[in-house]
Amino acid sequence: MRHLFLLGRPLLAVWVFVGSMSRAEAQENWPDFRGPRADGTCQADIPLRWSETENVRWKTTLPGRGWSTPVLWGRWLWMTTATEEGKKQWALQVDKHTGRLVRQVLVFQNPQPEPINPLNSYASPSPVIEPGRVYVHFGTYGTACLDSETGRILWTRRDLKLDHKEGPGSSPLLWQNLLIFHCDGMDVQYVVALDKHTGRTVWKTPRWEKLHQFLPDFRKAYSTPIVVPTDGGPVLVSTGAQSAYGYDPRTGQELWRLRYKGFSNVSRPLLRGGLLLLNTGFTRAQLWALPLAPYRGVVPPEQVRWRSTRNVPRRASIVASEELIFMVDDRGVASCLELQTGKRLWTKRLGGNFSASPLLAGDRVYFFDHEGTTTVIQAARTWKLLARNRLEDGMMASPVVSQGALYLRTRSALYRIEASSGGGE
Secondary structure, three states, rough: OOOOOOOOOOHHHHHHOOOOOOOHHHOOOOOOOOOOOOEEEOOOOOOOOOOOOOOOEEEEEEEEHHHHHHHOOEEEEEEEEEEEOOOOOEEEEEEOOOOEEEEEEEEOOOOOOOOOOOOOOOOOOOOEEOOOEEEEEEEEHOOEEOOOOOEEEEEEEEEOOOOOOOOOOOOOOOOOOOEEEEEEEEEEEEEEEOOOOOOOEEEEEOOOHHHHOOOHHOOOOOOOOEEEEEOOOOEEEEEEOOOEEEOOOOOOOOOOOOOOOOOOOOOOOEOOOOEEEEEEEEEOOOOOEOOOOOEEEEEEEHHHOEOOOOOOOOOOOOOEEEEEEEOOOOOOEEEEEEEOOOOOOEEEEEOOOOOOOOEEEEEEEEEEEOOOOEEEEEEEOOOOEEEEEEOOOOOOOEEEEEEEEOOOOOOOEEHHHEEOOOOOO
């Protein structure tokens, strides 16, 4: 997380972000809270062990309170923060080489912020970044585009209002010339795409018209969409309250809808091995595997290949290799499932509480808890613990990787974790 609860081979997922990037750029930059592939994976050789005194290149205390995951392009890390009560919201620029806080840009001021869930912050949605521009989002409080070198604010939007109830959560997606995000409140529910150059609305598509039949609490959601390639063109895959959707990202036209019982979705969809992995959200989360196909209209429930109902996270997203799924639920129970069948291969209690999404780095999986412990395991069909690492504070934000360095944002600080020997240990 970065926030509160709140189809084909992996090569296809790369198309979302790195289709026009070189391999070196993909290894260096982390443009989205789940990385260049939008799936929480990387092939970098990152450290296995660290502590406050081991393998820490630098540590920078951060102002304010914010759970957004940093994004990185070139030399600069960007993230957001806010005052405890939400009256001021900033964008932070940090030098990745030195850890120096270069800028603290005041983006929005809010005379009367709405109450939020105590677990959340007023700066939980994560930014997205590209060469020269960073896009920060604070839900109902506004969206802005900044020059990523100078911090100058290029445009803002403050008119896309909604009642989050628990506070902002959904992060934006940058796709071609569009900045796309969910507005799934108790009062209004829609997906919107802004022109990334000007901030003007390109399209705005309401959710399922029958959501008004549900109580307001059961209409809200906090997830972030993905874009996947299909034979019929790109599809924006989006999980909201009571349904998952497929949209044409160019126009916002709804292509298909899959019904389920669930709301307050946070976990991001994932494409792996020809399957769309969809989280149904609160109150009892399920993980559904839907084969990628050119659906139109209402998708029959029998199209779902398998459903997993045990120990599915309500906050963190999942990670997956070509054969295996790894996940950890809110209360610290980790699981491994077989991708194509949903068969449970192992379950292990890690302890702690979890909001940050795990990282799959090569053949290792990293799990980050609220209490400051990172559990590292082998990405395998059998459980194998490799390391437990402890920092002074815990994580709500998800991890960032660049050229062998691991950047971790805790509640109070930002770390660059890097093996002093260069050997990944």
